[in-house]
Structures are given as structure tokens and as C-alpha cells.
Amino acid sequence: MDGELFPERVAWRSGPIITGHVVRLMEGYSREVRIGQPILVAVLSTAALVKVVLLLLASVLRAGAAGGARRRWGELRKGPEFLVTPLRLRDGGGVLCEMEIHGHLPQSALEPDDHVQVTVRSQKAEGLAPRVERIVNLTTGQLLTPRTPTLWSHLGPALLLQAGLGVVLLGGILAWVLIGR
Template sequence: MDDTELHRERILRHVSPIITGRFLGFQASYTREVRVGRPIALAVFVAAGIAQMIGALLRMKPSRRTLKELRKGPEFLVTPVRLRDDLGQTYEIEMHGQLPQSALHRGDLVQVRTQPQSDPTLPVRLVQVVNLTTMQPLTPRIPTQWSHMGPALLLQAAVGVAIAGGLLAAWLG
């Protein structure tokens, strides 16, 4: 056993939804991809395709993305955050998205609201943090499936649904 094993700090996984402690710092960040579910991606793709076909007849230039590109989903930043409670225990939680760098300083007293992740091997996810030193509430922002698809594609899908609904109503009526 070497010296690093003797002095290695034990990191705990917290199960309570609220953690109060001192902010120790951010660890190295990395990106993680969110997959878009096949039914959602397929529905948007087909509905947008209807609008694109009508646009092609009217010689409008559609924005075209493949189903594979839609399914890939957005990437978001994951930053492990370490806190130490009053008992001296260190906890690691994951922050998805970004916060302003000046929002938290080492040693600040913080209260963190967490949520378990779908993968039980991952630490809990930070939902909101209140810096009790400055009394500033903070919420990290992450991209969503809808922001990944983009307003142009979602607008095309809405037009496609309206066209399909109109054709279906005309056919049935």
C-alpha cells in the first residue's frame, strides 16, 4: 500500500434530496450525450417531412436533418461537485449544465437539492443550489431534447401536423 492509498479521502454517495455543507470545488468536467427517444424523433421527423414535401412543391428550401442526427441528441456538460458536511464527510454530486464561475467559491456554505439519476451507479444530480454565504439561488441550465431539434424543425413539424390534420378532416368530411 502506498502513501496515496493511506491518505485517500473517502467520497460518499448521498441519498437525501437535500445536502448542506461547504463547497470544496468543481472537479474536471466532461460531456455526456442525451439520446432522444425513437418515438419522439420519428414523430417529429415524419411531421416535418410532410411540411418539407409541401415546401418542395412550392419551391421553398427546407432545413433537412436525418433521423440519425435527431436521435443523437444534445451533449451537455457534466461537472462533479464536492461538498463537505459539518461531520467532515465529503460528498460528490454531479452538476449537469453550467453555472457562472463566480457563483461559488471554495468554502462557501451551500444547500443543494439533488435528484437520483436513472443509472444507479452515478452520483445524485444537482437540481438547485443556494449559496447560503451570499443567499443566491442558482439553477444550472442544460440543453433539452426540444432545443436540440431546433425551432425551425419543430415549426416544420407543427405545419406538417396541421397539413396532415387538414387532409384527414377533408377526407373524413
């Protein structure tokens, strides 16, 4: 049969572990991480509290504006992008399975015909192939764990430190008010 006119059906197996041979790594594309608005509001509001205190101190000391360039709400709300690479492999029963690798892998990590053991998990969004959590390349003996950016890596250590200081400052103000009464 002609493979172009009658393509082979692809299955989405839920796993959790699928063993087979790599058929093809397809072309990757980018997808955004969704950011929850309540978490973002909490982090930015506690960080803003520290920013206000620093600006007040700077104006008293006439040291100029505190802080550097900051990212806008839309940039933070958009979320980071990560690479999605569809992977097709043929399992022990001869079934062609498709799954998604989220994040980057080394260029030579997977080659066609490599014997692999893949740990997959279904995704929250309906209509998406299962997500690869871990790949054991039995041909080369490599253990591969793709990593995607998270909310915390997207916000960055400086903003998270500032938000942490804001929580401490807010807690100190609340304790002072409650103890003062």
C-alpha cells in the same frame, strides 16, 4: 494519514437537501442527452409532410427548392452534449459527499469553503452520482439553477414549427377525408 495513498471515502447522499461546505469542484466533462427514437420519428415525419408540400408548390411555381440546409438523422439522433461537473462538499456531519452539476454555471458561482444548500435528485442511470437541481450559496446569497439542453432545444424551433404545421396539415387532410364521405 497520507491523502494520496488512502483517499477519503466519498458518499452519494440521496438528499433531497444537503447542506455543507464546498470542498472541490472537479474538472468537467461532456455527456450526451439521450434522444428517444419514437419522438424523433414523429417530429421528422410530420415535418417531412410539410417539406413535400413546399417542394410541390415550389416546382409548380418554379421558384426553386424550398428550405435550407438540414441536419441528418445521425446528427439529430446523437443528441446534444452538456457539461457535467462533479462537486464535492462536506456536510454538517463531516461526510464527504459527491454529486454532479449538469450544465454551465458562472465561473465565480462556487468557491472552496462556500457554505451551500444543495437540492439533489438521483439519476435514472445506475452508478451515477446524484444530480444537482438547485444550489443556494449561503455565503454569497446566490440561487443557482444549472440548465441542460433538452430534446426540444436540440431539434430547434424551425423543425418543431415545421412539424407542427405537418400535424395541422395531416389533421386537415384527415378531416377532409372523413367529412367528404
